[in-house]
Amino acid sequence: MQTVDTLEKEFKELLKDQDAYREALALVQWDLRTKIPEKGAEQRSEVIGFLSQKMHQLATSDKMKHLIDQLKDKTTNNVLQKSLEECELEYKRSIKIPDAEYKAFVTLRSKSESVWQKAREDNNFSLLQPYLEELVSYNKRFATYWGYQDNKYDGLLHLYEPGMTTEILDTVFEQVRTGLTKLVKQISETKIQPDENLLTHHFPKKDQENFSLDILKKMGYDFDAGRLDETIHPFAIGINPNDVRVTTRYDENDFRMAVFGTIHEGGHALYEQNISKGLAQTPMASGTSMGIHESQSLFWENFIGRSEAFWKEHFDLFHSYAPAAFHTLDFSDFYTAINAVKPSYIRIEADELTYCLHIMIRYELEKSLINGDLAVKDLPEAWNQKMEDYLGIRPTSDREGVLQDIHWAAGDFGYFPSYALGYMYAAQFNNQLSKEMNIEQIISSGDFSPIKNWLTRHIHQHGKMKKPLEIIKEVTNEPLNATYLLDYLTEKYTKIYDL
């Protein structure tokens, strides 16, 4: 029989091997989305397949099972114990799906993604419908394999937000939805009309880049352990604990894309850069959930980056990079314009206030699909109706309606709520932070380190060692509470729109 010491050593080695595959794969993904020449991508996709398969083989290997069985609850090393639990979860999830079924699902998903491209181009939902029907069936079965207590949808939700349940979501989402629809309606009835055209003067890419770099530095992003590159769909990626990269996109006629995009991805990156180095090369060395990750990006993008104090402090810096056309802007007009609220069809273009409503719609629809309360064929109509109910606008085509996101076509159900959870978590953290320090004063000082350090101490450093709801509870002394988001948005937008 092997001693705990020997088993621990073996387990650490196995984790290191897994992590080496993960790191290589992360670099390949970064390169694929930032640097790869057009023709290089085809063969590279085989490398992605190969490395993913190797990771999967390790995760489901007999050796992994042996180590989980022999070492779990026997090791006194807390990081290894949590890693064993995480590995066990992944092991069980993987082996519960029969190999042939999973392979068929992967093939279907890949086909469905291309069909989605075409369906969206042609504005033709019926092309995608049979694929979606099959993908929903698969997801229903997966939820059953993986198990759930009350609601089948929970079986999928757990993948992205461990510990979260449909029951919790139903409560908080309804509260948020009710509050937001009321606010949006109020705003639509005011006379105040922010002029977003003020913001769309030409702004050269290089100057936007330099401004973005300055802001990232001020946020405390470590450029010796990261870099900023250009891409089409911005993302942040932790390649290793000391190599966490940010990407952004430049629109020379709308600097908001790059600047707010960079701050958003910078928030994700700060999380990954500040995970305790003691967790390196274990599954614990990453953000604890999609929702908590999103809370970090949204906190920086909105609570800091769209605040009055932030732009007051950085208006001179902004002008030092911005072309002459921006120099005559009135600060108050500028601040109102970057916080303009306007119901729109496309989620990724939505403002801070209406964004969550887009998520509610998707959450309610995918929950109904998984529970069999809605048929795929009825999805477009249901989508349009909810848009009208919550946002007061009705898409005139499926392209700007149900076909806009790739998630469902890629077989992902249960992911969308993370975005809205991120807003709620961020607001709850923000409320706690404001009890402990004067946030506005810190922003005005231009030195964000007290904020960054607070986030690191309470959230970042723990990586996956604490579950999302555990973090919320420990940091804010109460469970998830949607009131903070509503209060924050009500206060901010009442002031801007003089409600």
Next chain:
Amino acid sequence: MQTVDTLEKEFKELLKDQDAYREALALVQWDLRTKIPEKGAEQRSEVIGFLSQKMHQLATSDKMKHLIDQLKDKTTNNVLQKSLEECELEYKRSIKIPDAEYKAFVTLRSKSESVWQKAREDNNFSLLQPYLEELVSYNKRFATYWGYQDNKYDGLLHLYEPGMTTEILDTVFEQVRTGLTKLVKQISETKIQPDENLLTHHFPKKDQENFSLDILKKMGYDFDAGRLDETIHPFAIGINPNDVRVTTRYDENDFRMAVFGTIHEGGHALYEQNISKGLAQTPMASGTSMGIHESQSLFWENFIGRSEAFWKEHFDLFHSYAPAAFHTLDFSDFYTAINAVKPSYIRIEADELTYCLHIMIRYELEKSLINGDLAVKDLPEAWNQKMEDYLGIRPTSDREGVLQDIHWAAGDFGYFPSYALGYMYAAQFNNQLSKEMNIEQIISSGDFSPIKNWLTRHIHQHGKMKKPLEIIKEVTNEPLNATYLLDYLTEKYTKIYDL
């Protein structure tokens, strides 16, 4: 018993797996030398170790041995047959060195590289001496393990230049050495003094980059299957057949570094970009030897890139990027300056004419070391003496003498001759090409495609399917012949220096 069909399928799968590791590793290497943030490198080096080990495991696996044994000389697929031969060579080489010995060698080499850094900084050969002594012993033993016919040095030379022998090298190198030392002496006695200061006006990096990009395009480098980035020690790398990247280095006070460096690496890249796609994901999909690879980079850098016709054709383009200080340059002064000959201590800074003499010195010394005719302790003196004999200058310190290159300190013996072979191969190809077309006229037309296509047809497309000496013979209808290099250099420099 397995059928040939089944074995072929299995072998192809194994080659694909190997190639996936190779591709991931190539991307990691590219990133490490171009993009990685400082702190990210430490953990990344573990990924390099891991992926290298995996490749090595496949190369020496029982499965590989089985496939070689069962399939070699039985397959009728020529690419697979050559791949089997290549795999067998690597398999035999690997298993001949006892595991413990190889591991000790790798550790020693790694230590020795750091000691070399310090020895060079401190100008203290005695620090490195004991390491070099051990490394020479290892290499002697490796040469014996791997086998040779006449000269122990051949056992190492074969690694880099399959089929090449000390016997051939001794003959051609002596011829080149004699011719070159005579030429260098003649030049040192002429009154013509090129003024290199003409070239060292400030030239902004961005403009150098744009000029380099234009030249790469004109060479026929495919930017849809590659890219140009900045680095400290320039290189080209084939990540996959459709992703072959070039790197360069900019010195704003000497544009020659970037421009000739880019053309040089572009020559390597053209080779890799134009290997037949039918060889992809096999060991055949790479350059056939270090020497032939170097012939391609040197052909473009010197025979094309330093020619009078090239600069006449591109002088306007050059001026369109170069600052005003370059605009008044007389063409003939410019052309003479970029071909200035001056014996110097440092190999990588040497001109076209003296470069080969630097290689001869290294070749003669490392051959003596491996054959036991020279003791490591006598190396510095022997180095300095040969510098004086061949170049007429004597280093005043080991830093600018025997300590300048990392190769020996990294345990690499047998590599240096490739550089000089590249010059000879290039001259021999150039001679053949000039029989088939008017090179000068093609350069003057600004459309290099006839040259690029000739190189692809005769050299590039074959990848590793033909051995270096086989290519030389087939393309030029004779064996390696050093006369062409001497004739070319004599003609060119007689004209420039009015000898």
